[in-house]
Amino acid sequence: MADPFTIHMHNVSKLLSKELHLSRINSNFISLFKTRAKIFDFMFCFDQLQYIHGGSVSEGTKTDTSDIDQMFVFSNVIVCTTERDIANTEGHVFMLDTSASRPGYGRLRLLKKYIEPIAPDQLSSYHMKTIVFWQSEETCLSMWNEENLIHCIIECLKMLAICLEQGVLEHYFHRKRNLLQYKFEMESEKVSVLQTIEDFQRNPLLYVLNCLPESKSRGLLLEAWNRHEGCLSKFMESTKNISYLNDEFEETKFITDVMHRYIILSGLFVNIASDHQPLEEALPQLKALEETHRTDVDSYVWEKALKFFKYRVGMELWKKSLKTAEDPGNNHLVAENLMISACDIDSLSGPLYLATYFLATGQFSKSNKIVQAALLQEGRLGYSGSCSNTVGIELKGDGRALQVSYVPIYPSTEQKIIPAYDVVYASRDLSCVPYPMKFECAVLSDKLLDTFEIHPCVYAYFLLCVGHSLLSNMAAFKGSLHHFKQAVNETGGAASRYRGLSLLGYCHILDDNPEKAVRCFLESLQETYNLQGVVNAAVYHLLILLFTLMEGNKTNNDDVLYSRI
Secondary structure, three states: OOOOOHHHHHHHHHHHHHHHHHHHHHHHHHHHHHHHHHHHHHHOOHHEEEEEOOOOHHHOOOOOOOEEEEEEEEEOOOOOOHHHHHHHHOOOOOEOOOOOOOOOOOOHHHHHHHHOOOOOOOOOHHHHHHHHHHHHHOOOHHHHOOHHHHHHHHHHHHHHHHHHOOOEEEEEOOOOOOOOOOOOOOOOHHHHHHHHHHHHHHOHHHHHHHHHHOOHHHHHHHHHHOOOOOOOOHHHHHOOOOOHOOOOHHHHHHHHHHHHHHHHHHHHHHHHHHHOHHHHHHHHHHHHHHHOOOOOOHHHHHHHHHHHHHHHHHHHHHHHOOOOOOOOOOHHHHHHHHHHHHOOOOOOHHHHHHHHHHHHHOOOHHHHHHHHHHHOEEEEEEOOOOOOOOOOOEEEOOOOOOEEEOOOOOOOOOOOOOEEEEEEEHHHHHOOOHHHHHHHHHHOOOOOOEEEEEEEHHHHHHHHHHHHOOOHHHHHHHHHHHHHHHHHOOOOOOOOOOHHHHHHHHHHOOOOOOOHHHHHHHHHHHOOOOOOOOOHHHHHHHHHHHHHHHOOOOOOOHHHHOOOO
C-alpha cells in the first residue's frame, strides 16, 4: 500500500496534469503553427512554399542544418539566420535560429525559467526531449501517466544530472553523437545547474507550479501552496474549490479540446485567404481535392477547409468575370454556385460571405434577407476567433446576437459545440467588399500577412446597415445601427476592435451624423496608438470626412464621398 506522501503526490500530479491540459487552449498559436505545415501539404502547392530545415550542432550535426526539425513557409517570407541579417532586411522576416546553442523552435519553461539565467545557451528543449526518449526505454510505459507527472519530471532531471556530470548525452537516433560535446565549457555553469536540479528534487511542486503557463488558476494554485506552507494535504484540500479542475473538469476539458480544434481551423481559413495561387492552378486543384478521400486528416477540418477553399475559388472566378464586358464561360454563375455551396461553413460567417457577394452585385434585398435569416436563428455558438474577448455567441431568435463569456454546449446533439468563425478577407478582395472595407484591404496591400478578420456579429450588423441604407429603409437602418454599436462594444478590448469602430463611424456618416462618426474614428485611432506596424484605415475615413465637411458637401453618395482619397 502506498504511503500518504506518495498518494498526495499522485493527487497533486493529477491536478497539475489537468491544469496543463486546460492551459493548452492559451497556447493555441504554437499548436496552430505546428499544424499549418501539415495542412499546407494538401491545401497548397509546394512550389509556393519554402522547405526549411532547422537543426544545429546541439543536435549532433556539424552543419547549420539537419533533418530533425522541418517547417514550410511562404516563398515570399524572408528567412534570416542572424540578427545582422534582420537589421539589413526590409519587410517581414522569420528568424530561424540555427546556431549551436539554440536548436529547434522553443525551449521548455523549466529551462527558460531556471536554467537559462545561470547557464545561458547551454541546454535546449531538444536535450530534454532526448532525455524523455531514453527514460521511456528504461522505465515501464505505464509510469507515464497523469498520476506520475512530478515523479517523471524528477526522474528525467536525475538522468540529466548524471549526463551533465559525465559530459555525455547520446543522440537518440544517432548514437555516436554527443549532444553535450560543445556544452558547459565553464565548470561554474555546470555546478550551478546541478545545484538547481538538486533544489528541484527537494521541492518539486513549487518549481512545477512556477513553470505553469499563465492561466486563471495558476495564481490560485500558487496562492494555496504559499498559504499552507507546502503542506500537501492542506494544499489539495484547498484546491477542491477550483471547480473546473475538479467537478467540472471533464466538461471543461471537452470544451477546450473542441474549441482548440475550431481555433486551428480559424487559422487555416486565414492561411487559405492569404494564398496567392493563380486561378488557373486553383480550379484544377479544387477538383482534385474534391475527389480526394483523406483518411490521415481530421474529417471535419478537411470538410470545412475544403468548403472555404471552394468559396475563395468562387470569389476569384467572380473577380475574373468583372474584368471583361463579356463572360463567355459564365464565370459569374459558376462563381455564385461555388459560393452558395460553401456558405454552410458555419451558422454565421458562411452566410455573411454570400450576403457580401449579393450586396456587391447590387442585390441588396437578397443580401439583407440572408443576414437576417442568420440572425433570426435561435441557438448558442462557440466563438473561435480573435476579434472579441468573449468565447460564445447567443442568437436570441429575434435578430439579436449577443457575445457571451461562456462556450455553450448541446449535450444531445452530435456536434455538441456549434462553431462561429471570424469573417476573413485579404488585400486582393478590394473589389468584392463594401466601400469602407476597401480601405481595410488597401492598407494591407504592402503587408506580408495581407488578411484581416472581423467578428461575425459586428460584420452582420454592418452589412445590414449598408444594405438598409442602399434601399433607403432608414427605420430598419436605425435598428441595425443600434445593434451594430452594441456588437462593437461587446468585443471588449480585443486587438481588432479598432476595425469595428471604423466601420461604425462610416455607418454614422450614412446616418448623417458626422459628430458621432468623428468620435468613432478617433477612438479607433486611439486603439492602435501603441500597436506597432498597424495601419489604421480610420485616418483615411477621418480625412475624407473632414474635407467633405469643410466643402459643405453633405451627400451620402459613396462615389462623391470617397472620391478624394
